Amino acid sequence: MREAAEVPDLHGTRYRLLEEVARGGMGIVYAAEDEQLGRRVALKVLDALGGEAELADRLMREARVLARLEHPGIVPVHEVGTLADGRVFYAMKFVEGQRLDQYLQSVGSVPDRLRLFLRICDAVAFAHTRGVLHRDLKPANVMVGPFGEVLVMDWGLAKILATVGDSDSATRDTPANLGKGSGAPVVTGHGRVMGTPGYMSPEQARGEVEGLDARSDIFSLGALLQFAAGQKFRQKERALEAICDKACAPEREGRYASVPELAADVSRYVDGLAVGAYRENILERVGRFYRRYRFFILLIATYLLVRVMLVLFYRHPG
Amino acid sequence: MNKILLGLLLGAVLGAVDGATAWFTPAVRAQLAGIIVGSTIKGVIAGVAAGIFARKVNSVPLGIVFGLAVGFVLAFLVAYLQHGYYLEIILPGSIVGIIVGYATQRHGMTTATAR
Numbered sequence: 214m215r216e217a218a219e220v221p222d223l224h225g226t227r228y229r230l231l232e233e234v235a236r237g238g239m240g241i242v243y244a245a246e247d248e249q250l251g252r253r254v255a256l257k258v259l260d261a262l263g264g265e266a267e268l269a270d271r272l273m274r275e276a277r278v279l280a281r282l283e284h285p286g287i288v289p290v291h292e293v294g295t296l297a298d299g300r301v302f303y304a305m306k307f308v309e310g311q312r313l314d315q316y317l318q319s320v321g322s323v324p325d326r327l328r329l330f331l332r333i334c335d336a337v338a339f340a341h342t343r344g345v346l347h348r349d350l351k352p353a354n355v356m357v358g359p360f361g362e363v364l365v366m367d368w369g370l371a372k373i374l375a376t377v378g379d380s381d382s383a384t385r386d387t388p389a390n391l392g393k394g395s396g397a398p399v400v401t402g403h404g405r406v407m408g409t410p411g412y413m414s415p416e417q418a419r420g421e422v423e424g425l426d427a428r429s430d431i432f433s434l435g436a437l438l439q440f441a442a443g444q445k446f447r448q449k450e451r452a453l454e455a456i457c458d459k460a461c462a463p464e465r466e467g468r469y470a471s472v473p474e475l476a477a478d479v480s481r482y483v484d485g486l487a488v489g490a491y492r493e494n495i496l497e498r499v500g501r502f503y504r505r506y507r508f509f510i511l512l513i514a515t516y517l518l519v520r521v522m523l524v525l526f527y528r529h530p531g
Numbered sequence: 532m533n534k535i536l537l538g539l540l541l542g543a544v545l546g547a548v549d550g551a552t553a554w555f556t557p558a559v560r561a562q563l564a565g566i567i568v569g570s571t572i573k574g575v576i577a578g579v580a581a582g583i584f585a586r587k588v589n590s591v592p593l594g595i596v597f598g599l600a601v602g603f604v605l606a607f608l609v610a611y612l613q614h615g616y617y618l619e620i621i622l623p624g625s626i627v628g629i630i631v632g633y634a635t636q637r638h639g640m641t642t643a644t645a646r
Contacts, residue, residue, distance in 0.1 A: 508633065508637070509630070509634060509637070509638070512626070512629060512630045512633060515626060516545075516623060516626045516630065519622055519623055520552050520623055523618070523622070523623070524556075
């Protein structure tokens with residue numbers, strides 16, 4: 214039984230506690246003020262006092278994972294350490310904004326929602342090039358800032374496919390090769406089934422931790438895409454539905470091989486181009502062409518109509 | 532395709548087609564070749580102007596207004612020099628201007644320029 218969480222003792226640190234922000238599986242996130250730099254930060258503190266060495270190890274590992282992921286779409290870590298009360302903590306950027314599920318309620322345009330999704334893909338693809346799988350991608354773990362910036366949060370279940378410090382080999386890994394090399398995998402979650410039902414890949418749900426690769430996150434991204442696009446819209450748009458289906462294929466061999474490949478297909482869909490996941494018939498192709506160039510086609514049609522009218526009604530004798 | 536090249540090609544094609552429709556006016560059929568050449572040049576000028584405008588101003592509505600203005604002015608000048616056919620020249624010429632104004636804004640690529 215874990216001890217009840219207490220207010221962390223920040224004595225001896227540069228932080229002053231402000232308020233509790235969120236609670237997760239292994240830690241509590243507090244808003245705090247960095248008194249040296251005079252800025253707001255978020256402190257993730259282990260929610261148990263001492264004892265739980267495994268949780269402390271996981272929190273440390275999460276901080277190290279974040280530290281190797283310097284990307285605008287991933288929240289940066291400032292410091293990691295142990296509080297006077299013995300609890301492990303790390304300080305990170307304080308993200309003001311809304312969770313993706315809350316934010317999307319104010320975004321009506323599906324292309325805008327998909328562009329947001331593409332920014333999530335950017336961050337995840339970057340993590341994959343650094344040999345890191347997120348393993349818990351879901352709307353609650355994506356924050357959208359006041360200026361529309363997208364941040365992928367909560368890397369507590371991340372799996373590191375390259376050994377820490379082996380950044381060169383991790384960088385050389387292509388996403389498709391993730392899980393096939395780069396030394397012995399270091400695993401957060403210790404082989405248990407961890408993740409969120411509905412967003413977790415079937416192989417992750419079966420607890421096949423050793424065999425997980427980028428395609429597991431691609432499944433989660435597919436579920437996120439379904440969420441972002443909305444069910445009604447997907448049913449109308451077969452191409453988008455096919456992208457979701459391919460990303461969420463039950464067997465990972467049927468999925469996109471990498472996040473950039475998924476993002477490229479979504480991007481093509483947003484631009485009104487043919488997508489790789491769906492073979493359209495001639496009528497659908499014409500319809501897509503018309504939708505893409507609708508205004509231009511209408512202008513040309515107007516021009517031709519005017520010309521025909523002038524020929525018919527303004528004939529001049531020869 | 533960059534905005535100026537798109538404007539040039541689209542203006543040339545639409546101008547040539549616009550000029551070729553003079554064939555339906557028997558009174559000017561004898562001067563058809565000259566009309567096509569003149570109309571093509573008019574289209575090219577409108578297209579290049581719209582392309583240059585699109586490089587400087589990134590706005591579809593303003594691009595359309597600019598294209599309309601250039602198309603109208605050029606068509607008016609041609610009609611004025613011909614002393615007639617105002618409606619037959621100005622109305623389609625203005626629409627051609629709108630088309631190149633829209634196309635250069637919406638479909639032309641912006642090329643990076645070193646400063």
